[in-house]
Amino acid sequence: MKGKVVLLGTSSAMPTKDRNNSGVYLGYKGKGFLFDCGEGTQRQIMRAGLSIYRIDKIFISHLHTDHILGLPGLIETLDMHDKDSIEIHSVKGLKNVIDCVLNGVIYAPDIQININEHSFSADVFTIFEGKEFRIKAVGLNHVVDCLGFSFEEKPKIKYNKEKIKQLDLQGSDFIQLEKVGYINKNGKIIKKEEITFVEKGFKFTYIPDTYRTENIIKLAKESDLLVIESTYLNEENKAREYGHLTLEYILQIYPELECKKIVLTHFSRRYSSLEEFENRIREEGITNIFLGHDFMEISF
Ligand SMILES: [Zn+2]
Ligand SMILES: [Zn+2]
Incomplete structure (x- = not known):
């Protein structure tokens, strides 16, 4: 297991007895990435x-309170844990929110808060490029600027174990293969691509508050896991007015x-039960759409 995604909150607007406000935690190789940080x-x-x-x-994703109210408290806890710095990515305006809170309360943090505000973009763009993964984002169609995010593990070139055994390749052969891309084994040239394959990386996409937009497909296409807002069942007028799905x-796309x-x-929270959601998905014969709940965990 390389990592896991855990839903921390699955309610819109207000928390309920059973559902917290938005938050998704992605754990990957000892590091944690948090997408949205609602109260609690x-x-x-x-x-x-x-x-x-x-x-x-x-x-x-955006500056509505159900997605950010937990942030000041979380920053303070990280500070109390003696964390040196924290990197935050968001739409424009978050810096002002954090400044207002921290200037207004009686608390002076030591932690360095690095806020990267990104301009709203209708095209998918990369906001972080690491060695093993990248984070991408795209602008969505909410009532305020809102970004969807993708975590994409980079593809890896892997050696075919069977072929390596057949050819009896040793450590020095691999050094040569990595260096020049081929080896001469018993008078025969073997190219690296003949004995390797590409292993696709894990792709996780988070689509928070948005009304219909083709950008959902642009960002989420071919994800291994898509966590997507589904505020309403079929109340199209409300969805359009409040900028939700x-x-x-979702069944249409x-x-x-x-x-x-x-x-x-x-x-x-208008739905005391999500049975109708469940029934509608089953009616379509779809088996890979699930209803999220707090603490739902998906390993990869
Ligand atoms: Zn929301
Ligand atoms: Zn919102």
Whole structure:
């Protein structure tokens, strides 16, 4: 197991008895990445048995309170854990929010808060490029500027174990293969591409608050895991007015998404039960769309 995605909050607007406000934790090779931080998120992280200290980067989709109110408290906790710095990515305006809170309360943090504000873009863009993965984002269609995010593990070139055994390749052969791309084994030239294959990396996409937009498909296409808001079942007028998605629309774009697993989140509290969502998905004969719940965990 390389990592896991844990849903920390699956309610829209207000928290409910059973559902916290938005937050998704992605743990990968000892590091944590947090997508949105609604009120109560740090306690949800603890309850899920995850490490707050390991949080390396935070991605805030937009400035509605149900996605950011947990952030000041989380920053203070990281500071109390003697974390030196924290990297936060968001839309324009987050810096002002954090400055207002920290200037208004009686607390002077030592932690360095590095906020990267990104301009709204209708094209998918890379916001972080690491050695093993990259984070991409795209502008969505909410009532305020809102970004969706993707975590993409880079593809890896792997040696075919069977072929290596057949050819009896040794350590020095691999050094040569990595250096020049081929070896001369018993008078025969063997190219690296003949004995390797490309292993696709894991792709996770988070689509928070948005009304219909083709950018959902642009960012989420062929994800291994897509966590997507489905505030409403089929209330199209409300969805348009408040800038949210309906399950009906997700079912409509489902064939184009080509995702392995889709998890719905950000449900309106108007639904005391999500049975109708479940029934509608089953009616379509779809087996890879699931209803998200707090503490739902998906390993990869
Ligand atoms: Zn929201
Ligand atoms: Zn919102």
